[in-house]
Amino acid sequence: MPTSTKHQQQQARPSPVLTVDGWNQFPWLVHGFSTRHGGVSSSPSNFTKMKSKDLNLGKVAWDSQRNIAENRSRLLKHLEAESMDLVVPNQIHSDLIHVLGPEYSAARAWTGDGLATNHPDLLLSIQTADCYPILLVDARLRIVAAVHCGWRGTLRRLAKKAVGVMKFRYGSRDRDLWAAIGPGIGACCYQVGQEVRDEFQGQFYYAAKLFTTRWQTATAIQRKYPLLFKHVRNPFGPVHPEVFYLDLAKANAMQLREAGLSVSKIHVASQCTSCHPDLFFSHRRDLGKTGRMMAVIGIRSCN
Structure with a gap:
């Protein structure tokens, strides 16, 4: 990149x-x-x-x-x-x-x-x-x-x-x-829905590299160990909906390389x-x- x-x-x-x-x-x-x-x-x-x-x-x-x-x-x-x-x-x-x-x-x-x-x-x-x-x-x-x-x-x-x-x-x-x-708008701020993520996954083999997944509400243990639950739900807390952040700059840079x-x-x-x-x-x-x-x-x- x-x-x-x-x-x-x-x-x-x-x-x-x-x-x-x-x-x-x-x-x-x-x-x-x-x-x-x-x-x-x-x-x-x-x-x-x-x-x-x-x-x-x-x-x-x-x-x-x-x-x-x-x-x-x-x-x-x-x-x-x-x-x-x-x-x-x-x-x-x-x-x-x-x-x-x-x-x-x-x-x-x-x-x-x-x-x-x-x-x-x-x-x-x-x-x-x-x-x-x-x-x-x-x-x-x-x-x-x-x-x-x-x-x-x-x-x-x-x-x-x-x-x-x-x-x-x-x-x-x-x-x-x-x-x-x-x-x-950067990946730090550009939250999108599951439907957008699904569309990208259907089009780009590298789609996983374009998204960051976060949890909408963090429990105390998630706040204490953010890296531990970066990609996995906290089994000791309530289920919270995922939110996705899209890196459009990276997506377009990869297209230009292609x-x-x-x-x-x-x-x-x-x-x-x-x-x-x-x-x-x-x-x-x-x-x-x-x-x-x-x-x-x-x-x-x-x-």
């Missing part, structure tokens, strides 16, 4: 955008994972008393269209990508990937959860608030892709399919591909969106009343 690679903040103070260490070697590439900092919105979940307002980049009920437009403009300015067309798909937790070319039209509604292009001046975007954004780069052919992977997209192998699109549509080679898995990417070229953000209210929106932590981050990637035409 790849080790977690910290995404760097571009300023000493909290930055609107996180970027990937090492990707600055591609001068033609623009990319980033937004945080909640540097915007003009005041979200219901801004309970951290931050000095800056929220950089909400998604169309949510509590925010105005004017604020969202200004926030998106600020993101593009920060990335020095004002001249690029921001492509914002209507995400539906699917495995649908759109390939965009010179015929791209901003008037068209792009419904799906993946975008790919080799066309300059298109800034592909994915919105998240716990799900994982994944950015892909072919450094040789200058091809980029972005996918939105919640548990449904992960179950449908969306990241692996995006690599397949790059290979079969454009001729990408394994050794030229890079991937960045952005901030999302797709042929080198471990050294898969960057995984270490931050959990639910654990860091000072940096990220989190749909689960904030009970749905939150904003949206945006992961973006594109090709500059000037290099």
